[in-house]
Amino acid sequence: MLLLAFDTATPAVTIALCEAPDAGPPGAGRVLAELTTVDARRHGELLTPGIREVLAKAGAGARELSAIAVGVGPGPYTGLRVGLATAQALGAALGVPAHGVHTLDALAFASGRSEPFLAATDARRKEIFWARYADARHRETEVAVDRPAEVPVGGLPVIGHGGLLYPDVLGGGLDPVYPSAGALGLLAAERLAAGEPLPPARPVYLRRPDARQPGAPKPVSRP
Amino acid sequence: MTDAPLVLGIETSCDETGIGLVRGHTLLADEIASSVEEHARFGGVVPEVASRAHLEAMTPTIARALDRAGASLADVDAIAVTAGPGLAGALLVGVAAAKAYALALDKPLYGVNHLSAHVAVDQLEHGALPKPCVALLVSGGHSSLLLVRDLAQAVVPLGATVDDAAGEAYDKVARLLGMPFPGGPPIDRAAREGDPAAIRFPRGKYDDGTLDFSFAGLKTAVARWVEDRRRAGEPVPVADVAASFQEAVVDVLTKKAIAACREHGADHLLIGGGVAANSRLRALAEERCRAAGIHLRVPRPKLCTDNGAMVAALGAELVSANALPSRLDLPADSSLPVEYVRV
Numbered sequence: 001m002l003l004l005a006f007d008t009a010t011p012a013v014t015i016a017l018c019e020a021p022d023a024g025p026p027g028a029g030r031v032l033a034e035l036t037t038v039d040a041r042r043h044g045e046l047l048t049p050g051i052r053e054v055l056a057k058a059g060a061g062a063r064e065l066s067a068i069a070v071g072v073g074p075g076p077y078t079g080l081r082v083g084l085a086t087a088q089a090l091g092a093a094l095g096v097p098a099h100g101v102h103t104l105d106a107l108a109f110a111s112g113r114s115e116p117f118l119a120a121t122d123a124r125r126k127e128i129f130w131a132r133y134a135d136a137r138h139r140e141t142e143v144a145v146d147r148p149a150e151v152p153v154g155g156l157p158v159i160g161h162g163g164l165l166y167p168d169v170l171g172g173g174l175d176p177v178y179p180s181a182g183a184l185g186l187l188a189a190e191r192l193a194a195g196e197p198l199p200p201a202r203p204v205y206l207r208r209p210d211a212r213q214p215g216a217p218k219p220v221s222r223p
Numbered sequence: 224m225t226d227a228p229l230v231l232g233i234e235t236s237c238d239e240t241g242i243g244l245v246r247g248h249t250l251l252a253d254e255i256a257s258s259v260e261e262h263a264r265f266g267g268v269v270p271e272v273a274s275r276a277h278l279e280a281m282t283p284t285i286a287r288a289l290d291r292a293g294a295s296l297a298d299v300d301a302i303a304v305t306a307g308p309g310l311a312g313a314l315l316v317g318v319a320a321a322k323a324y325a326l327a328l329d330k331p332l333y334g335v336n337h338l339s340a341h342v343a344v345d346q347l348e349h350g351a352l353p354k355p356c357v358a359l360l361v362s363g364g365h366s367s368l369l370l371v372r373d374l375a376q377a378v379v380p381l382g383a384t385v386d387d388a389a390g391e392a393y394d395k396v397a398r399l400l401g402m403p404f405p406g407g408p409p410i411d412r413a414a415r416e417g418d419p420a421a422i423r424f425p426r427g428k429y430d431d432g433t434l435d436f437s438f439a440g441l442k443t444a445v446a447r448w449v450e451d452r453r454r455a456g457e458p459v460p461v462a463d464v465a466a467s468f469q470e471a472v473v474d475v476l477t478k479k480a481i482a483a484c485r486e487h488g489a490d491h492l493l494i495g496g497g498v499a500a501n502s503r504l505r506a507l508a509e510e511r512c513r514a515a516g517i518h519l520r521v522p523r524p525k526l527c528t529d530n531g532a533m534v535a536a537l538g539a540e541l542v543s544a545n546a547l548p549s550r551l552d553l554p555a556d557s558s559l560p561v562e563y564v565r566v
């Protein structure tokens with residue numbers, strides 16, 4: 001399969017084109033081209049031109065793609081939605097499936113670790129998105145959003161930007177800091193080849209929208 | 224015009240996910256997914272709620288529009304999308320999707336101005352716009368007067384609200400009177416039973432010689448008047464308040480619109496935006512245009528509120544004018560100036 005992967009749930013806009021067998025054991029896929037740009041404010045401007053660039057670098061056309069894999073977050077909403085809107089639209093326009101991959105799973109997979117660890121990304125508002133992993137391929141907890149001090153780190157190493165932001169509590173954040181689309185794509189390809197289901201390409205927000213129901217109108221009269 | 228290019232229009236500047244399909248001046252599909260009911264209990268549009276709803280609705284609404292038009296994505300010749308102005312996060316969903324469709328289908332992309340699109344949509348109903356023409360755009364988000372010399376390139380702002388949009392004033396007065404959001408339709412309905420001359424509410428910037436508007440003072444005056452009645456233990460004559468408030472709004476809007484036509488030698492006035500559906504605005508505009516010898520053009524209500532057809536209509540105009548397509552790195556610009564018809 002020829003799989004286009006990308007993630008916009010962190011300050012990084014990361015895009016990769018991966019080639020992998022349709023079935024079989026893990027480890028057989030390869031990254032044909034990859035592009036990562038860290039710019040938290042320009043996801044919407046960078047993603048589609050980046051996709052075009054990655055396809056061109058690999059000498060592939062959009063119509064040759066067999067699937068899309070996108071990071072479903074959680075992550076800051078505005079950037080996250082750029083990735084999801086793009087994945088859904090590409091899937092619909094090309095007539096190929098658009099699969100989701102949890103962003104933290106992609107980060108964990110890229111670490112290649114074989115011992116337990118935590119993966120964490122920035123959730124803003126002094127909180128992090130985090131999950132615990134048995135190794136690079138296996139997540140042990142649901143993805144959660146918490147203040148760093150409330151996370152049961154239990155002495156485990158912490159990978160990712162979330163750890164980097166709170167070195168006192170989380171020990172500094174080991175590599176990789178951001179997810180890579182190459183890892184995301186290879187993980188997706190591995191799961192698909194193994195017949196494991198992937199989540200749909202829909203965003204994981206973990207928080208409700210901020211909105212307040214109005215009370216009675218405030219009086220405007222002079223006293 | 225059946226061989227004119229098929230243009231897909233995507234609109235997500237506020238709370239409506241609008242998808243339109245247009246060939247030349249012919250409307251083939253106009254599908255809307257609205258999140259207005261999710262906002263009603265908050266008394267106004269909540270940007271994050273709107274953005275989430277746009278993402279959910281995008282690809283299904285495009286599929287529905289294609290179905291309605293009896294077309295497939297392979298038939299689409301160009302894609303147009305609202306690049307601004309509007310809610311930043313909401314715009315971004317439409318822009319991201321539009322770019323992806325453009326890339327996947329290998330078709331040109333046009334990032335367009337929402338306000339110019341409100342003008343362009345009238346061509347789907349009344350044919351080519353005469354040049355020049357003045358457009359009055361009124362909604363919950365905008366209150367603007369534009370001089371349209373050439374839709375594909377020259378739209379000049381003549382005036383705009385200096386504070387609240389007219390539709391915003393409607394929403395706030397409706398809430399004061401215990402009516403639901405959005406406030407335009409219930410106030411319009413209540414006003415039909417009331418006396419527009421019952422209360423003389425202030426008309427902001429009425430005689431200031433500019434083509435700008437101000438509705439904040441009016442809104443406050445209505446609130447004060449209602450509070451004074453309530454404090455005195457007297458009943459609030461809801462119909463009269465609604466009618467008198469509405470009269471103040473449409474009096475200023477139409478007066479300035481006619482003045483704009485006169486100042487700029489335009490003998491056509493176009494009214495667009497959600498408030499264009501208001502019955503009193505239409506009636507007073509007709510009356511004043513007739514007296515001034517100006518032709519009035521108002522698209523049907525469904526084309527006045529935000530929709531995808533208007534974006535497709537402007538896209539079609541740009542394609543037929545051989546305008547340069549936008550680049551794939553085009554940004555969504557929440558405060559895109561009126562002068563930029565295309566980004």
Ligand SMILES: [Zn+2]
Binds near residue numbers: 337341364365496529
């Ligand atoms: Zn509008």
